[in-house]
Every structure is written in C-alpha cells, then in structure tokens.
Amino acid sequence: MSHALTPPSMHDDELSLLEDADERARAYVASVADRRVFPDAGAIAALAAFDKPLTDYGAPAGETLALLDDIGSPATVASNGPRYFGFVVGAALPVAAAADRLALAWDQCASSHDNSPAAHAIERAAARLVLDALDLPAKAGVGFGTSATACGIVALTAARRTLLARAGWDFDADGLAGAPEIRVVVPETVHVTVKKALRVLGFGMRRVIVAPVDEHGRVDPARLPVLDERTILCLQAGEVNTGEFDPFATLVPRAREAGAWVHVDGAFGLWARASNTSRGLTAGVENADSWTTDGHKWLNTPYDGAMVVVRDPAALSAAMNSDAAYATAAPDAQKNRTLEFSRRARGIPVWAVLRTLGRAGVEELVDRHRAQARRLAAGLRAAGLDVVNRVVLNQVLVRGATDDATRAIRAAALEPGDLWFGPTVWQGRPAFRLSVSSWRTTDADIDAAIRAIAAAVR
Numbered sequence: 001m002s003h004a005l006t007p008p009s010m011h012d013d014e015l016s017l018l019e020d021a022d023e024r025a026r027a028y029v030a031s032v033a034d035r036r037v038f039p040d041a042g043a044i045a046a047l048a049a050f051d052k053p054l055t056d057y058g059a060p061a062g063e064t065l066a067l068l069d070d071i072g073s074p075a076t077v078a079s080n081g082p083r084y085f086g087f088v089v090g091a092a093l094p095v096a097a098a099a100d101r102l103a104l105a106w107d108q109c110a111s112s113h114d115n116s117p118a119a120h121a122i123e124r125a126a127a128r129l130v131l132d133a134l135d136l137p138a139k140a141g142v143g144f145g146t147s148a149t150a151c152g153i154v155a156l157t158a159a160r161r162t163l164l165a166r167a168g169w170d171f172d173a174d175g176l177a178g179a180p181e182i183r184v185v186v187p188e189t190v191h192v193t194v195k196k197a198l199r200v201l202g203f204g205m206r207r208v209i210v211a212p213v214d215e216h217g218r219v220d221p222a223r224l225p226v227l228d229e230r231t232i233l234c235l236q237a238g239e240v241n242t243g244e245f246d247p248f249a250t251l252v253p254r255a256r257e258a259g260a261w262v263h264v265d266g267a268f269g270l271w272a273r274a275s276n277t278s279r280g281l282t283a284g285v286e287n288a289d290s291w292t293t294d295g296h297k298w299l300n301t302p303y304d305g306a307m308v309v310v311r312d313p314a315a316l317s318a319a320m321n322s323d324a325a326y327a328t329a330a331p332d333a334q335k336n337r338t339l340e341f342s343r344r345a346r347g348i349p350v351w352a353v354l355r356t357l358g359r360a361g362v363e364e365l366v367d368r369h370r371a372q373a374r375r376l377a378a379g380l381r382a383a384g385l386d387v388v389n390r391v392v393l394n395q396v397l398v399r400g401a402t403d404d405a406t407r408a409i410r411a412a413a414l415e416p417g418d419l420w421f422g423p424t425v426w427q428g429r430p431a432f433r434l435s436v437s438s439w440r441t442t443d444a445d446i447d448a449a450i451r452a453i454a455a456a457v458r
C-alpha cells in the first residue's frame, strides 16, 4: 500500500504530522543563533541520504519529515541567524514566518478575488502599505512575484510593450519581428539578474548599452548615453557591492524629458526610503516608471517574496493579463500583475511585517543595519583592513593589503564556522563583502564578527 494515500479518516495523522513539523521548526529556530553558520563537512556528506531513487511504495510521512530534519537541518546555512553577512539575505521576522505558516494551511490559489477573497484583499492591502512605506505613487500597480529577477522581467516587459505601443506597434499581436528597436541602457555595475531578465526577454547582450559609472559604482551623468522615446534606462538603488545609489534626481528628469522609460532595480536599497535619515540617498527615484524590490532581503520576509511596482497600473495589468473565459478577473488581480497564474499569496508576509512594524519599525530596522555597517567598517579599519566603500547603506566592502591577503583573511575568518560572508571582485580586484540585513543581528554580533576577522588578519 502506498503511504501517500491518506484517506480523510486519517485526519488525526495530518494534525500530528503538522505538530511534529511545528515542534521541529521550533527547535530549529530556537537554536539558530548558536548553530554553525555554514555547515561542517560531515553534515554536508550526510546529505547523500537524499540521493535515492523513487520507490514503488513510498515511506511513512513521519519518517520523511524526520529525514528532512535529521539530515537536512544540520546542513542548512544559518542565514536565518544573526551572524550571516552574505548576499543581503535578511532573516525571517517572526510575524512574517508565522503569517506564512498560517497562509500555508489556507493553501490558497491566490490568483484573483474569485480564487481567494482573503488573499486578494490582503495583497491589495499589502500593496498599499508597500507604496506608503516606500513613498511611491499611491496609484501605482503592485505585483507580488517570486524574486526581484522575476519582477524585473515583468517590469521590463511592461516597459517595452508601452514604448512600442507609443510607437504605434502592437506587441501583443505582432511580437518583436519587424518591431521598432527598443534600446536598453544599463549601469556598468548593473546586477546580473537584470542582465538575465534582459537576456530572457530577447534584448541581446551585445545590443545593451552600458552607462559608465563613477568610483562609487553610480551612473555618471556626464557620460550618460543618449536617451530617446525608444529607450529603457535601468538604474539601481543599492549597488550590490557598495550599496550606492544612482543620481536619480539628475538622471530621471533627463530620461523623462527624452520620453524614455526608467526602471529602477532596488532589490534591497529601495528600503532606504523607509527611513528619514537615508531617504535622501534615493531622492528623485519616485519619478521613475517602474521599480523592483525584494521582501526576502532587507524587509526580512521569507523566500520567495518580491514586488514589482509600475507607475501606470494599466501598463502592468495589460502586460501581465491572463484572463480567460473561465478566469476573468480585475486588473489588480495578482494573476494580472505577475508572471504566475496559480500562485501563493506572496504579499501576505509583506503585509504582516509592514502592519506589525509600522513606519517607525521599518525605519528602525534600516537605521540599525546602517549603523551596524558603519560600526563594522570602523572595527575592520582599526584591524588594519581597507574598507573600500563609503558605507552609505548596509554593505561593507573590504580588502587586505594584497589580493592574496584578502582571500586568505576571508578563508581564515570563515574557518571556525561562526560567521559567513561572501567574496566579490570590485574594480577588477578581489574583495570581500559583508551585508548587514538580519533583524537578529545585535551590536554584539557585529563586534564578534570584527574580532573574528581581526584574528584572521593576525
């Protein structure tokens, strides 16, 4: 008999299985601050237990869950803990994780009001809170997608479709063959996922125009390529190495004057707008045409949760429309604003965080991480390291005395397993990069990281 077929009479088993999962989840979270941040070789080797073919008759569900926890948990990266400084991943705020747990029990197909009135209303509320928190145009359309990558594909699709419509071209009917060319300008430091989105959409990499950047990685207005009404200008809020911002206040008006579409990749940096002390970094970004940002990075919601925001909601809904005879819905139905048709309500944890933290809470999160990044930078400088960036946000970019020293210091600091941060290359030379973005990170964690890296220098 297959173990997968569980008749309704076995309801008790379902509840005890969920209880078991909750207990295991509780134990994991309770231990997350004390776990190795990157698993040891033994835990990784044990993952071979998952390398099994499909069986004929399956296994008991409880056993499946136990395997997941017993072998899976020890080999996780404690990115949900306080001393993970890689990739701006953030941790999951308790209310976000809890709201997601409940939403999983609801198991809603959150396509539209007809599929789930609750999901539709809550994501609509989430959209409003996002626009409020980010101080973006109140009438903009918001789609909750899986990632900034996917949301970037959505925004760039809406951008191209709109520019082509203005040129009298019906993209939906006639596609790209024979269409007027839409040019794309990206910063020299553009994030790889924006390039990926452009590649997927058929903007060949050789045709994409590169805007030169200054020493901080920001587009240099003096060297901005020519823009016109058939150009999409991609800018960024939060460069992935330095955390710097393109000079929107100068560039966006020029682009709008030329009739270009401005898209802003603000995967983590857009949240600088949530704080009075850092909002100035983003000045003028509100005049762009579209923005993407993540929940799962700085807002500390679980994966995968991101947002696309488009000034003209009709441009978004027309580009993403998936109405059918059996499934018509409002323009703001999430199936008409994202790539997905059947989908989880990714906006629920975003709503939960923003409702719970309020303006002051989000501001405090952003301010704390910025202050901790500066604390980290000061400590590392005192340890003799070269902090390469200005640390305007939550990114600290670091080098040793030589390239070999940079690599060796990172390797030695990571060796004990109680913190993690990633390598990068900045202006052609190796560096390492620490991002402060977990709500769990305390000043004591920052000081511990400084001590560990300082010891590695010695």
Ligand SMILES: *Cc1c(COP(=O)(O)O)cnc(C)c1O
Residues within 6 Å of the ligand: 088, 146, 147, 148, 149, 150, 191, 193, 194, 236, 238, 239, 240, 265, 266, 267, 268, 294, 306
């Ligand atoms: C992480 C990141 C992205 C991609 O976001 P995903 O949600 O991982 O797809 C894009 N741009 C920047 C600047 C990023 O940091």
